[in-house]
Amino acid sequence: MSRRSPGFPRDLGLAAAHQLRADLQNRLRDARSASYEMQPVLGEESSAYMTQVRFVAELEARLAALDHQVADGSELHRGQVRIKMSAREQFDLDIVFESDASAPLPVAVERTTRWLQIAELFVSPRIAREEIGDLLEAIHRYEREGRPAWHLYVRAITGAILAVWHTWGDKLASLRKIGG
Amino acid sequence: MVRPMETFVNAKTALLQALIRGPSFGLELIERVKTSTGGKVELNQGSVYPALRALEKDGLVESYDGAEVIPERGGRPRRYYRITAEGMRAARDDQRAAFGLFQLAEVTR
Numbered sequence: 001m002s003r004r005s006p007g008f009p010r011d012l013g014l015a016a017a018h019q020l021r022a023d024l025q026n027r028l029r030d031a032r033s034a035s036y037e038m039q040p041v042l043g044e045e046s047s048a049y050m051t052q053v054r055f056v057a058e059l060e061a062r063l064a065a066l067d068h069q070v071a072d073g074s075e076l077h078r079g080q081v082r083i084k085m086s087a088r089e090q091f092d093l094d095i096v097f098e099s100d101a102s103a104p105l106p107v108a109v110e111r112t113t114r115w116l117q118i119a120e121l122f123v124s125p126r127i128a129r130e131e132i133g134d135l136l137e138a139i140h141r142y143e144r145e146g147r148p149a150w151h152l153y154v155r156a157i158t159g160a161i162l163a164v165w166h167t168w169g170d171k172l173a174s175l176r177k178i179g180g
Numbered sequence: 181m182v183r184p185m186e187t188f189v190n191a192k193t194a195l196l197q198a199l200i201r202g203p204s205f206g207l208e209l210i211e212r213v214k215t216s217t218g219g220k221v222e223l224n225q226g227s228v229y230p231a232l233r234a235l236e237k238d239g240l241v242e243s244y245d246g247a248e249v250i251p252e253r254g255g256r257p258r259r260y261y262r263i264t265a266e267g268m269r270a271a272r273d274d275q276r277a278a279f280g281l282f283q284l285a286e287v288t289r
Contacts, residue, residue, distance in 0.1 A: 036201050064250060113254070129245070131229055133256030134207040140252040162226050169230065
């Protein structure tokens with residue numbers, strides 16, 4: 001059975017999907033740097049900045065929708081990613097969301113996700129949400145970048161160990177505080 | 181790759197400076213620091229999260245859960261951090277100190 005990247009429909013073609021994602025990523029990078037440039041001084045209001053921030057969020061939503069159409073096993077509907085965009089930024093993602101959403105996640109991502117779900121049992125709720133969540137996001141990013149599976153495994157294992165370590169660090173700090 | 185401790189900047193300072201640009205979460209902050217230093221300073225997960233929590237404890241940043249739904253996180257919200265007024269003052273102090281140091285180097289050259 002041939003292996004495909006997740007979230008890419010069969011009828012779009014991998015090359016076209018990669019091209020589409022690269023285009024979105026470029027736009028997102030440009031939009032982010034523009035928003036940093038436009039950042040107002042604290043306490044001031046800037047409608048241009050807020051528009052730019054919304055635009056960045058919209059691009060992020062589209063990119064996430066493209067990349068993770070099937071990540072949680074549920075189908076994303078076109079309406080969920082059909083967000084108002086300026087005429088300048090209109091580009092057609094219809095073909096992506098018309099398509100089949102049954103593509104399986106690659107084995108390494110599935111496996112590391114399971115490991116991290118187990119590690120989650122040994123960490124505090126905050127660290128589970130923050131560190132394990134970020135780890136999962138990083139692992140999906142690695143996979144999209146086409147890194148080898150062992151990168152994903154190493155990242156998951158070291159990340160899980162650090163998360164447990166940080167939990168114990170927090171617990172010890174609390175105990176020391178109680179002990180005076 | 182240069183770790184923060186090998187430079188004049190530590191993880192807390194780097195994160196505080198990165199947060200001046202706006203609220204962000206751990207993973208993106210690592211990327212922001214790396215990009216803004218041209219890859220010279222690369223924070224790792226081992227130092228970032230404890231540093232963020234220490235900054236929060238010191239009242240220099242505050243955190244909140246993001247509202248966006250990101251399927252790959254399996255329902256776990258992103259934890260965003262934003263700089264407080266006190267944090268902004270501390271960050272500016274750091275900038276002045278670094279600037280003074282560089283000026284000194286410029287004068288003595």
